[in-house]
Amino acid sequence: MEYTGIDMDLLAAIAEDQGFEYTIDNCGWDAALSSLGAGQADGMIAGMTITDERKESYDFSDPYFEGGQIMFVKGDSSITSIEDLSGKTVAVKAGTESEKYAQSVADEYGFTIVSYKDSPTVYTAVTNGNDAAGFEDFSVINYQIAAQDLDLKTVGDKVQIGNYGFAVLKGSNPELIEMFNAGLANIQANGVYDEILANYGIEG
16 A cells, blocks of 8 residues: 655655665554564654654654644534633544643643544544544644545644654664655755645645
8 A cells, every 4th residue: 555645755755865665554653653662663754743752762863844733623613712622522643742732731721632543533533523623733634634625624823833753762773864864855955855745735
C-alpha cells in the first residue's frame, strides 16, 4: 500500500536525495512508539512534536515542519470556540499533543475528554455526533477534510504551536538522523520541499 501525506512525501524525497531505502509500518501512534522503543523500527515520522520531555527518550532531526493543534467540529455545528464546549465531550487521539492540550484545558472549559486509538475514529466520533468536537494537528485535519470530503470544519485559532521532527530511540541510529538532516537541507534548498507543501495547500 502506498501512503501519502506531508510526512510520507518528505521522507520519500529525503531518502531519494540521500540514497537510502526504507519500508513503512503504518501501525498507529502507540504501536509506533512501542516499535521504536523495542528496536523493531529504526525511526519514526508521524507529526511528532519536538518537546523537552520527548528528548529524554528520543533523538530528533532538525525540525521539518511547524505544527500546532486546532479544534474541529461537525460541518453544521454551532460551536465556534472552546468556550462553547462546557458540558460536552471532546475527541482526541491517545498519546498525542492534541490529547495533552485537551487535558491541560478540560477543567478550565468544563469538557470531558474521550481518547481514541487513531485519527479516523476521532473524525468519525465527531462526524456522527458522538462527541461535540475534537482536537487535531491543524495541517493533518485540514488535509483530511479536503482529501476525504469529511463533514467537518475547523474553528478557532491554532494552539500549542511547535516543530515536528523525525525521531530515533535516544542513542541509536545517529547516521539516520544525519542523513535525514542532510536530505532535508538539500530539498529545502532545491525547491522540492516547497513543492511538497504546495501539494497540500501549504505555503513553505
